[in-house]
Each structure stands twice: as structure tokens, then as C-alpha cells.
Amino acid sequence: MVPRQRAAGGQAVRPDRDLVIDLARFYCLALVVVGHTMMVSPVLHPDGTVTSVNTLGNQRWFEPVIWVLQVMPLFFVAGGITGLQAWRRLRARGGNAFDFMQARMLRLLRPAAVLLALMFSGLWAARLAGVDPQVVQLLVAGAGMPLWFLAAYLAAQLNLPLLARLHARAPWLTMAGLTSLVVAVDCLRGTVPALAYLNMVFLWCAVQQLGFLLADGGPLALRRPALAGMILGSNLVLGLVVWLGLYSGNMLVNLNPPNLTLLLLGVSQAATLQLFRPVLAGLVSLSRVQAFIAAAGRRSMTVYLWHLPLLAAMSGLLLLTDFPQPAGGTAAWWWGRPLVLLALIGLLLPVLALFGRLEERPTTPASARRPAAAVATAAVAVYVPVADAALNGLTLGLLGGGAACFVLAVLLLGRIPARLVAGSGPGSAGPPLPRPPLSANVEP
Secondary structure: OOOOOEOOOOOEOOOOOOHHHHHHHHHHHHHHHHHHHOOOOEEEOOOOOEEEOOOOOOOOOHHHHHHHHOOHHHHHHHHHHHHHHHHHHHHHOOOOHHHHHHHHHHHHHHHHHHHHHHHHHHHHHHHHOOOOHHHHHHHHHHHOOOHHHHHHHHHHHHOHHHHHHHHHHOHHHHHHHHHHHHHHHHHHOOOOHHHHHHHHHHHHHHHHHHHHHHHOOHHHOOOHHHHHHHHHHHHHHHHHHHHOOOOOOOOOOOOOOOOHHHHHHHHHHHHHHHHOHHHHHHHHOOHHHHHHHHHHHHOHHHHHHHHHHHHHHHHHHHHOOOOOOOOOOOHHHHHHHHHHHHHHHHHHHHHHHHHHHHHOOOEEOOOOOOOHHHHHHHHHHHHHHHHHHHHHOOOHHHHHHHHHHHHHHHHHHOOEEHHHOOOOOOOOOOOOOOOOOOOOOOOO
16 A cells, blocks of 8 residues: 655545556446447337347357456456455554445445335336336346346455455465365356356455455566466466367356356456556546546446446336337447437436435444444345345345345444544554555545
8 A cells, every 4th residue: 555645734644546446447337338238128029028138249249359348357356456455454443354344335235225225116116007017027137237246246345354364374375275166166066056156256256366466466566578478378278268168258158157267357357457557557647537537436336336227227218119229239229329328328427416425435433333243244134135136036026125135234334433434534544554566546
């Protein structure tokens, strides 16, 4: 972490952000939003039934493209970098693992709880108004897709204190152990398919561990030829396992539940980030770029959670109108994608104004911590509906139950003691930490 600077009056101010990581996150989020506008394509059939077609995913040329543009591993690499440094800062201020879990869950669950509650209310009202149950279920399934990422990211972050301790003792052994668990699950998933979902934890924790290695230097603090060799080598291994038929070459198919291919992509993307860091650092040194990335980063979770529900709702409502509906994949459909993206951005702006502040962690001056039992119960309350949705699919009833569980979790988590929040006062930061090769973001 960059050592804390002192203002003229001696008061500690926030440490510098790693703007390259901010830029990488923005790139990932923008790519996901743009990609989804080219995937969601509901079709109204003459008999009145409605189906959803993944137009982009059905294009034959898209498979090699998604190999390059599948950026979910990069999300978790960045989360490993920032999460590790956030955990170390918290420990320096006297915090513990449950404090870290409380802060992480509040940041993610507050906006998600409001989204789930509003989605359930709106779709239940649509059902009572006579909208076909099939259409409602289609909207439920489509709008709920972002929740798998929330569950996987939260699982990786909740395990971060434990993994950070293992990393401090034996980084290579920890990485090897997680990789072995990923491979073991992949080997057994054909016999017991439900086991594949264990890699929602093992795989993404392993990719997050790559961020640990990047933050601490490790093998990714290499010279450019070595980094280029890592990129080439990981992609050659990825190509080999696909060529042998062990895995699909479609990285969308490999995404949920995830498998070893995404860890190999993570190695490639982590090395690529380090290889191009000087170029990216030059780009984010521009003041306008910094201002834009900072504004986007403060509301990134709101954008991620809301963009697909808004896109699904907009697409569903258009089916009820006489607005031209070109068939997916046609020239007219492709020409209409920029208009869809602009309309989606227009819908996101008021949502960000209304709900963006939910990403800010509520703090209280009280010094009492939340009991560890309350934090653990909140985690269980979140993962009960999430596991049900992963195994059995998301339904309207489960959406309502999930909203109730998320609200309960937020109530259990309460507010964070101000002394555990960076920058809360002159004496709240604790001793400065040593400077590693990379600085880390100060996450709210």
C-alpha cells in the first residue's frame, strides 16, 4: 500500500488509489454491459409464447472472440489485489476477519437487497395484472443472472482473510491446493453433476489468489519477455485441454459452473495486466480519465446489478408494443444494438441517482462491534436462497424469499464502527503498512 500522506495540518488522508486497477475494472464492467445488450433477444412466437435467444452466443465466430473477451477472471484478479490490501489495512487498525466480512457483505448486499425487493414487487404486480406467467418467469430468469456473480464474488471475499493467512505462510502451496481442488471437482462433476458448483468457490478463490501474487510481486513481477511467455504458455495449455476434448472451447459454457479453463484465462489476464501496466498507467495519468473512472467506480456494483434487469424489462415491454422487432442476428437487429445501449444508459442514470448511495457503507461512531454470530448468520441467510437458485433455478417465489433473506442479512450486519473505516479520523488508521510493488484501491 502507498504510505499515508499527511495534510498541512498533520491529519492523515486516504492513500493513493491504484488507478490501473480502477481502469481494469471499468473495462470489465463496460464490456459486460455492452456484451449483454448483444445477447438478450426475447422472441414472441405466433402462438403467444415467448422465448429468449442468446443471439451473440449463437454466432459461430463468437467462440474464439469470447476466449479473448471473457473478463470475469480479471474481475477476481482485481478483487484479490484490492481485497488483500484492504484486509491488511483493517488488521493494522485492529480489525478482525468478522469485521472484514461485515464490511464486504454490507457493500454488496445493501444494493442487492433493494434490487431483489423491487424486482419481486414489480414482477408480482405484473403477474396480478394478468401478464402471462411464462413472460414473468422469463424476466425473473434473465434479470436474476447477475446474482451468480454476486454470490461467487462474495464467497471469494468472505474467504479472503483465511486465504490471506495461508498466502502469507505458503503462497505457492496455497495456490497449488486450490488448483488441485478445482481439478478434482472437474474430474468428479461427470459422476455427481451437483459437485460442479463447488468450483463457484474453489475456482474463483484460486483466481483471486492470482491477485494476491500480483499485489505482493511474486512470479508476476517479472520482466516483459517472461510475462509474454506466461501469456503464451497459459493459452497453449488452455488450447490443449480444449483440443483434447476435456473442456468446451466456448468460455460462456465454461462460466457457470466454472472450471479450470477460467483459471488458465486468469493467469493469462493477470500477466497481461502486468505486461501493459506502464501503458495503462500513462493513460490513467490524464486528469479527465481519472475523474471519469473514479465516478464510474463509485457506483460500479449498482451498474452491474441493475443493467440486466433494466435490459430485460425494456426488451419485455417492447414485445407488448408495435415497435419494430427485427429477428435476432439480422442486419437490422445489429444496427439497432447501439440504440439499445443508449436506451439502457438512459435508464441507468436515474437508477444511479436513486440507489447509487447504497454502495456506501453505513458507519456509526459506536465502538462496539457486531457479534461474530450475527455476521455468520447473515452469510448463511444470503447463501440459502443463492444455493437454491443455483441448483433449481430462480423462480418468482424464490426471488421474494431471496429479497427477504438479503434484507435480514443487512439488518443483522448493522453498521460498521467508524474506527474501522479508513480515513475516519486522525488516529483511526493505525500504523502505515509497508509498500508492496502495487498500491491498492481504497474500497468504500
